[in-house]
Amino acid sequence: MTGFHRARRTVYAALTPVFVLGLAACAGFPDTIFGAHSEIGRTEDRLTYLLLILGGLVFVLVEGALIWALIKFRSKPNATTPKQTHGNTTLEITWTLIPAVILAVIAVPSVRTIFETQAAAAAGSLQVDVIGHQWWWEFRYPQYKITTANELYLPVGRTASFTLRTDDVIHSFWIPQLAGKRDVVHKERPNYLWFTPDSAGAWNGFCAEYCGTSHSNMRFRVFTVSPEQFAAWVKHQQTGPAFPATAATPQPDTSKKGATPAPSPAATATLASDTNTATYPRDQLPTWTVPATPLPADEHFDESTIAKADPARGAQIFKTAACIGCHTIQGVSPGIIGPNLTHVGSRTTIGAGLYPNDMKHLTMWIKDARLMKPGSIMPPMGKGLPEAMGAFDDQQIADLAAYLSSLK
């Protein structure tokens, strides 16, 4: 066994230069599987390197022999009839055995790695319940009683142990820079995945199993942060919504059509206090985590309407609108069909990684989510739109967006 381990170490030592090359290559390839940032990802990578090297060797030998044969044995005008060989038992046994040996070299570490990576996660791991929905991700931290969506925070150096369930069809949970994927198959019987992130950063996650119309729009972000930052994030997420809807002063004129009063002082204060240190700093987001999804051609929202948005009015609208049927805001609404919005303003994207989370996109999203994201289950809220569930004018929508943005 020790001899075997030594052999294994030698192989891995030999792979190190390639590993370094792989790391160098990931500049410009933010979602590459190479140079993974967790022990599980690196274990999987090591096997991939072994396979690439052996595969590359076979490729060079076979294609080399083929090209050599094509050049050397091309027909020449004065050729004689070639020797009519019908086979060669020794040769044929040899080239049956050589692949068998190569495959054994692959099979042994493969099987060992299967058992290593599918062992139970270490005690004291951070538990994360992942629930796949068409087409967004729900993340729950049962140890901290936090529910959020489409953005994962993980502390560096602590094993994150995922329990994967689906609410509807099969999805697949994949963060290429952190670990291999795991399908999200059942509603009750979960799948498991664990890994320990070892460097801080922002990573892209994808749904890797075709799950219907917006499969391509089922992305998520993972922020690996220091344990201190993680603790701060947890504390922040455990508090109630940043804009206490119950405390907001009712605005008597919101019900009047066309009434567009100036934003209330409370709202201005909330918008100004945009100094949330618990979440990943937006100005440090790498470019590949900032969505560049173009707006649908026939979608627009008036900038001046957004300028007049009032979160206090938005809070009132939210409480009485269809929103509460699907979305939870702690202390405000109990809906569980859509993402939990208690701290929606603290997220960097909306629509499962599809658009930046700003007033411009949020207003359009509320107005007509289906135009923004094909197949979205959330019905349009804008007045007069087909299949609309709400009948809000643009100002009301801007107010709602301002309210949600304020929920840092």
Place this chain on the structure above:
Amino acid sequence: MATTVAAPSVTGKAHKYESGIWSWLATTDHKRIGQLYMYTAIAWFVIGGIEALFIRSQLYGPNGRLVSADTYNQLFTMHGTTMIFMAIMPLSAAFFNLLIPLQIGARDVAFPRLNAFSYWVFLAGSVFMNVSWLIHAAPDGGWFAYAPLNTRQFNPGVNMDFWVIGLQILGLSSLAAGFNFVTTIINMRAPGMHFMRMPVFTWAAFVTQFLIILAFPIITVAVTFLLFDRFFGTNFYEIAAGADPLLWQHLFWLFGHPEVYILILPAFGLVSEVLPTFSRKPLFGYPVMVYSLILIAFLGFGVWAHHMFAVGMGPVADSIFSVTTMLIAIPTGVKIFNWLGTMWGGNLSFKTPMLFGIGLVGLFTIGGISGVMHSSPPSDLMQTDSYFIVAHFHYVLFGGSMMGLFAGVYYYFPKMTGRMMSEPLGKWHFWLTFIGMNLAFFPMHFAGLNGMPRRIWSYDANQGWDFDNHLSTYGAFIIAFATAIFLYNFLRSRGHGALAGNNPWDAPTIEWSMPSPPPDYNYAKIPTVTSRYPMWPQQGPTPLSPPVPTAGGDQPLPTYQTAEQLGIHMPTPTIKPLLATMGLTLAFVGLIWHRQIPIILLGGAIFIVSLYAWVLTPLEPEH
């Protein structure tokens, strides 16, 4: 209509089927049916290719908006379904039909009318599924149609109804043909045609038929469950009623992996015919080539769950399926090495069929190597459902199956039509296809390793995938251009190609002993076979491949004595298999079109009456 069908056919009536459109509708001649398969398969190959061009144009750059997400999902579903079930399988079936009776020295297949039925059912199934495009409701659940996305709950439209029923119809065609060819090969070999003298293509076809016979019932069951779920409210895949979505995956891949070999083995067989002819040497290690075919087919039933390493089967199942998958690489590798051994020491002449044959050896190897990479589950978790897989199976199916089938088309076109395809155009076709396919599919390896998931309608900017996708799109259009050259060459050469003569390539197997195109009765006298390569002298063929014929493009094909003149009894043409197919299809149309019970009953009645009329009609004219 039904009463007309039931009327007993009069013997003399056969004359009206001798020429024109009726001669095709009523044919039971395996060579004509083979040509029908070939034309239809090439047409679907073009349509599947157009779908691919839409896909590639949509993915050319980030955030593409050429087609909508729903249309894109229909496009990739139908591209896969079309290429697998309507292009590659029927193109293989074209060669089964054209070649098996010729290669074993028979006059026709065992059940000529069942053979016609297989073709018509295939045509009906493929048209049925594609009619969905006309109402913009093409199947959109992927060619693998995973549960529960394929159920009414998550796919309420008619899209997957078309897929379910279309696949059911197509499966009937394959099964009927499978039993037919197995019977033919076992029972109708000419005197002296021992199993170990059979041409390797016929061997590959033989093994493939067993795969079809054993694998298609599984998908038939899986699809029947789904059909019952969707139409009659059963709960095989309804998760709301407690169904396990993995049932579908196991059933589908238990069919789906043998299906991979159904797609590749016929191409292996064709290349095993082409390489010896143009190397001027017999196939290296014939027995091992045959055993490896059988071994691949056998092991092919024990590896299905390697498509499911990410679903959470647990470490034991993952390990077992990993090792069985690695095992299958051994007989596959042996085939590659034996093809190299065939060329080694030969006098290689690079005619178009040979170029495509070499293309298979070189390109399938790449797909084989990446295949071994997926066999290691921990590594596969990084690869599966990414573009790396898309690269892998296009090397296998385009670099392997299509290259082999193109080799077969160029090689057997002279036997099929009596005329040669243009060599210069053939070489243009090969080189553009070779460049285009590598440009299209090799960068997909990098896109996949750099994290690009499969089946995505659109991807964001700044992911590092743009360049790979640009290249893939250019490659796809080069393949399209190459295919246009092929189509021109194929269609024009039918009437204007140089006269081929019996054996333009100086090939070794017995089908080359008969005139091109063969008369409807094939061999005027059934040959007696004494060796594997009866057309080559004992000491070996002439050192060099003969020059490709270039003369006689303006001359008519030679004519032969008819079967009557020679006193040979051939099956009478009949349109009853076509009528039976129409009845069957009508019943399914009634099912999908608002479940019209009267239409379903009418279709069923036509089907049953046609079957009775078919069975009661004598196979050969009374005399």
